[in-house]
Amino acid sequence: MGKLKSNTVIASGNYVNWSDSYSMGIKLIDDQHKGLLNFVNELFDHATGNEEEERAWFKGVIQYAVRYIREHFTTEEKLMKATSFPGYAEHKKAHDEFTLTVVKCAKDFESGGRMVLVKFAHFLKNWVLTHVAVMDRQYSDYFRRIATRKADGKLTITAADVVYT
Numbered sequence: 275m276g277k278l279k280s281n282t283v284i285a286s287g288n289y290v291n292w293s294d295s296y297s298m299g300i301k302l303i304d305d306q307h308k309g310l311l312n313f314v315n316e317l318f319d320h321a322t323g324n325e326e327e328e329r330a331w332f333k334g335v336i337q338y339a340v341r342y343i344r345e346h347f348t349t350e351e352k353l354m355k356a357t358s359f360p361g362y363a364e365h366k367k368a369h370d371e372f373t374l375t376v377v378k379c380a381k382d383f384e385s386g387g388r389m390v391l392v393k394f395a396h397f398l399k400n401w402v403l404t405h406v407a408v409m410d411r412q413y414s415d416y417f418r419r420i421a422t423r424k425a426d427g428k429l430t431i432t433a434a435d436v437v438y439t
């Protein structure tokens with residue numbers, strides 16, 4: 275994985291498919307979510323059951339994935355703060371707890387702990403599906419409620435520098 279791809283849609287098996295129902299209507303966030311979904315799919319692709327192979331691949335991507343997840347959370351948190359989203363504290367707490375778990379996994383792995391890739395893939399898939407579908411939807415609904423329509427018809431949140439796509 276050189277980069278978490280944001281433009282691929284993959285189907286079948288354990289894979290998690292992008293659907294427009296996950297869209298927050300904000301391109302930057304949708305692209306980041308697609309990148310996370312693709313990372314989950316890549317995890318499944320590399321869960322061969324051969325521990326040596328799995329370790330070699332995971333070693334090369336885990337730190338990048340941790341940075342990507344942090345960057346995504348920072349993007350959302352900035353927007354929630356700029357718009358005084360009432361669910362900010364609860365949402366940030368969920369992000370922080372999840373980040374701690376992923377960082378702990380990465381540390382355990384790097385200090386030689388056993389890593390069952392398919393288990394980690396399911397954990398991440400479950401998080402992405404539940405968090406995006408439920409918690410992220412809450413800020414997205416709020417953003418739409420407070421957005422205003424410009425003369426060109428586009429929805430915008432000026433305070434957060436967001437234009438809907």
Ligand code: FEA
Pocket residue numbers: 307310346347350365369401402405406409410
């Ligand atoms: Fe609130 Fe977005 O976070 N999706 N993830 N992970």
